[in-house]
Amino acid sequence: MSKTSLDLQTTVHVEASNLKAYYLTEQQGVMKEVKAVEDVSFDIEGSKFLAIVGESGCGKTTLAKVLYGFVNSNLSIIGGRICYSFGDAQYEVSPTANTLKDAWWKKISYVPQGSLSALNPVRKLKDIFLDLANSHGVPFQEEKVKNHLKMVKLPPYILRMYPFELSGGMRQRVVIALATLLHPSVIIADEPTSALDVVTQRDILRLLKSIQVDAKSTFIFITHDISLVPDLADFMAIMYGGCIVEYGPTEAIFSRPLHPYTKFLLSTVPTIGDKTEKQPIPGSPVNLIDPPPGCRFHPRCPYGEKICAEQRPGLVENKANSWECRVACWLYR
Amino acid sequence: MGGFLKFFIRYLGARLIVCFLVIFVGVTITFLIPRLIPGSNPAEIAVRRLQMAGAYLPPESVEPMREALLKLYGLEGSMIEQYFRYWRELLKGNLGPSFASFPTPVVVLISRSLPWTVGLLALTAVVSWVIGTLLGGVASYRGKRLWVRVFEMFSNAVRPIPYYIFALTLLIIFAYVLRWFPAGGAFQVGIVPSFSSTFVKSVIKHGFLPALSLIIIGMGAWFLNMRNLASGVTHEDFVIFAHQMKIKESTILKNYVMKTAMPAQLTGLALQLGTVFSGTIITEIVFNYPGLGTLAFTAIMQSDYNLIMGITLCSIVAVAFATLLVDLLLPFVDPRIQYTGGAG
Numbered sequence: 238m239s240k241t242s243l244d245l246q247t248t249v250h251v252e253a254s255n256l257k258a259y260y261l262t263e264q265q266g267v268m269k270e271v272k273a274v275e276d277v278s279f280d281i282e283g284s285k286f287l288a289i290v291g292e293s294g295c296g297k298t299t300l301a302k303v304l305y306g307f308v309n310s311n312l313s314i315i316g317g318r319i320c321y322s323f324g325d326a327q328y329e330v331s332p333t334a335n336t337l338k339d340a341w342w343k344k345i346s347y348v349p350q351g352s353l354s355a356l357n358p359v360r361k362l363k364d365i366f367l368d369l370a371n372s373h374g375v376p377f378q379e380e381k382v383k384n385h386l387k388m389v390k391l392p393p394y395i396l397r398m399y400p401f402e403l404s405g406g407m408r409q410r411v412v413i414a415l416a417t418l419l420h421p422s423v424i425i426a427d428e429p430t431s432a433l434d435v436v437t438q439r440d441i442l443r444l445l446k447s448i449q450v451d452a453k454s455t456f457i458f459i460t461h462d463i464s465l466v467p468d469l470a471d472f473m474a475i476m477y478g479g480c481i482v483e484y485g486p487t488e489a490i491f492s493r494p495l496h497p498y499t500k501f502l503l504s505t506v507p508t509i510g511d512k513t514e515k516q517p518i519p520g521s522p523v524n525l526i527d528p529p530p531g532c533r534f535h536p537r538c539p540y541g542e543k544i545c546a547e548q549r550p551g552l553v554e555n556k557a558n559s560w561e562c563r564v565a566c567w568l569y570r
Numbered sequence: 571m572g573g574f575l576k577f578f579i580r581y582l583g584a585r586l587i588v589c590f591l592v593i594f595v596g597v598t599i600t601f602l603i604p605r606l607i608p609g610s611n612p613a614e615i616a617v618r619r620l621q622m623a624g625a626y627l628p629p630e631s632v633e634p635m636r637e638a639l640l641k642l643y644g645l646e647g648s649m650i651e652q653y654f655r656y657w658r659e660l661l662k663g664n665l666g667p668s669f670a671s672f673p674t675p676v677v678v679l680i681s682r683s684l685p686w687t688v689g690l691l692a693l694t695a696v697v698s699w700v701i702g703t704l705l706g707g708v709a710s711y712r713g714k715r716l717w718v719r720v721f722e723m724f725s726n727a728v729r730p731i732p733y734y735i736f737a738l739t740l741l742i743i744f745a746y747v748l749r750w751f752p753a754g755g756a757f758q759v760g761i762v763p764s765f766s767s768t769f770v771k772s773v774i775k776h777g778f779l780p781a782l783s784l785i786i787i788g789m790g791a792w793f794l795n796m797r798n799l800a801s802g803v804t805h806e807d808f809v810i811f812a813h814q815m816k817i818k819e820s821t822i823l824k825n826y827v828m829k830t831a832m833p834a835q836l837t838g839l840a841l842q843l844g845t846v847f848s849g850t851i852i853t854e855i856v857f858n859y860p861g862l863g864t865l866a867f868t869a870i871m872q873s874d875y876n877l878i879m880g881i882t883l884c885s886i887v888a889v890a891f892a893t894l895l896v897d898l899l900l901p902f903v904d905p906r907i908q909y910t911g912g913a914g
């Protein structure tokens with residue numbers, strides 16, 4: 238790699254502003270909107286590891302799809318936009334334009350949530366790699382691919398095998414190998430380890446981290462398990478009911494969580510020697526078809542005030558500490 | 571590779587045993603059924619026919635006559651004796667004489683009709699399968715194109731029409747009204763079968779309408795089948811992921827969507843080839859085509875046991891070998907099925 242290409246990679250800039258994406262679904266003959274991504278904004282520059290954390294059903298996968306520009310007639314972007322600038326080229330996804338598709342896999346790649354079923358069951362792995370190379374107009378060199386597999390700790394002979402002959406962890410590594418084959422600058426990984434055992438999970442997370450550091454790429458890592466984040470991510474975003482409720486450097490959020498929901502999430506992380514009983518968060522998750530007015534967390538929030546039920550708080554900077562944290566909560570106004 | 575051969579031979583052996591078992595059971599059942607239906611004994615029928623024609627038969631001569639007929643037809647002795655005799659003759663390739671066209675051997679009758687049926691049905695089955703499968707696969711992928719919608723509407727419109735009505739309509743329009751094609755037969759009467767161009771042209775002209783009727787119906791069915799199979803596949807995770815990887819559309823269609831739907835579709839084809847004989851009766855009657863279907867029809871009408879059994883035997887052997895073919899082919903199109911038995 239020449240110096241200039243490294244320079245280009247360090248100037249990656251991802252900027253999401255007021256992203257809004259809804260699903261259209263039919264319920265009992267009536268078309269309903271699932272407000273799965275609401276007013277999401279963040280901004281990352283350079284080679285960073287961003288973790289997006291939230292409970293099941295809060296819209297993480299939807300956000301990942303939107304960030305990847307993978308929208309269709311069912312999921313559409315209602316407002317806001319996301320811009321990628323890779324130094325030399327700009328791409329955007331907005332309600333009216335989606336140029337990001339041109340950058341797919343060469344500049345930005347995606348590890349889907351259902352990675353274990355993401356490989357063609359009737360095609361040998363070598364052919365899958367071959368398809369990928371052919372489709373992107375790069376020569377297929379088996380030696381290079383084998384070296385690449387070595388990097389994700391896979392033996393070269395798996396190229397001769399079918400996906401069903403691999404273990405879950407191996408398949409996950411294959412998907413990661415596919416996602417990194419063309420050296421993209423941005424990688425979005427949606428729960429890449431959720432279906433795996435704890436040891437494999439740790440190995441794969443280490444692998445992802447080392448890829449991000451070595452290739453100086455930007456990672457957007459999505460998980461429901463906040464305890465995975467500390468050794469991994471530089472920044473984290475806490476998602477609740479389609480909104481980002483808190484955003485900031487990982488250390489800052491772990492040492493001084495601001496949003497009541499973040500506090501709940503952190504209180505559920507088990508630590509050795511801790512004898513206190515874990516309290517579940519009271520109430521039930523948001524119904525995204527008919528979310529509560531105002532702050533989406535207020536029905537479950539122990540500090541709820543009148544304004545919380547009336548207006549949704551924006552994600553604003555909080556200077557409570559020396560770090561730049563953003564929180565969407567009326568308590569900090 | 572040696573290991574593979576060993577597994578393959580073991581696999582083949584097991585399938586062959588099943589295949590022969592199916593044939594054995596089938597033959598036994600078809601041996602029993604006509605003999606268990608009361609009043610269908612051909613010797614009785616022949617005697618009755620004589621009596622009905624007004625011939626006076628003294629009662630003491632009826633019995634020897636019946637016995638002579640039974641012997642002639644190979645129906646004397648107990649059921650068990652007949653059964654063993656049947657197998658012995660069968661293994662010698664002798665299916666006995668036809669009762670209705672006595673003394674022509676059944677084998678001769680069948681070998682006269684078989685080529686027409688096999689030619690017509692195997693050809694139309696393969697042609698309609700290939701076209702229907704290709705179009706169905708592409709349609710699952712490009713569902714909104716105009717030609718797809720037109721073709722789909724056409725297939726759905728043809729489907730509920732009973733085949734014989736459809737076939738008769740074709741016959742009336744093209745053979746009687748427009749007079750483009752002959753109304754029956756397999757070739758012009760008077761031409762001697764040979765490889766001359768007149769003969770071949772005549773065969774094509776006579777076979778065109780029955781083939782067209784079978785291809786239109788078959789193609790529509792295969793089209794809808796493949797489209798449903800393949801559009802199920804287009805929603806699978808690995809196809810979505812292939813799109814996200816920006817794999818070329820043509821590669822996705824060919825190697826991701828159609829290839830995955832192929833095992834089920836291919837099974838359908840092989841099984842259909844097995845039913846070639848039973849599926850042909852209506853076609854051959856409507857178009858007056860001298861194949862196995864017409865032969866079977868007359869055999870049933872005339873209680874011609876030996877001929878019925880001979881035709882059924884063909885059918886059983888065909889189905890059994892079609893199933894064997896599926897078993898041998900599937901591991902090639904679907905790597906998850908292996909000759910070793912299990913996957914992995």
Ligand SMILES: Nc1ncnc2c1ncn2[C@@H]1O[C@H](COP(=O)(O)OP(=O)(O)OP(=O)(O)O)[C@@H](O)[C@H]1O
Binds near residue numbers: 291300461
């Ligand atoms: N294709 C779809 N059509 C309609 N609604 C959908 C669709 N996919 C997801 N949803 C809804 O959108 C909401 C967010 O779903 P999403 O998959 O983004 O959740 P998630 O945070 O990724 O959950 P998990 O951790 O379980 O993967 C859910 O309420 C879900 O019911």
Ligand SMILES: [Mg+2]
Binds near residue numbers: 297298299350427428
């Ligand atoms: Mg998800």
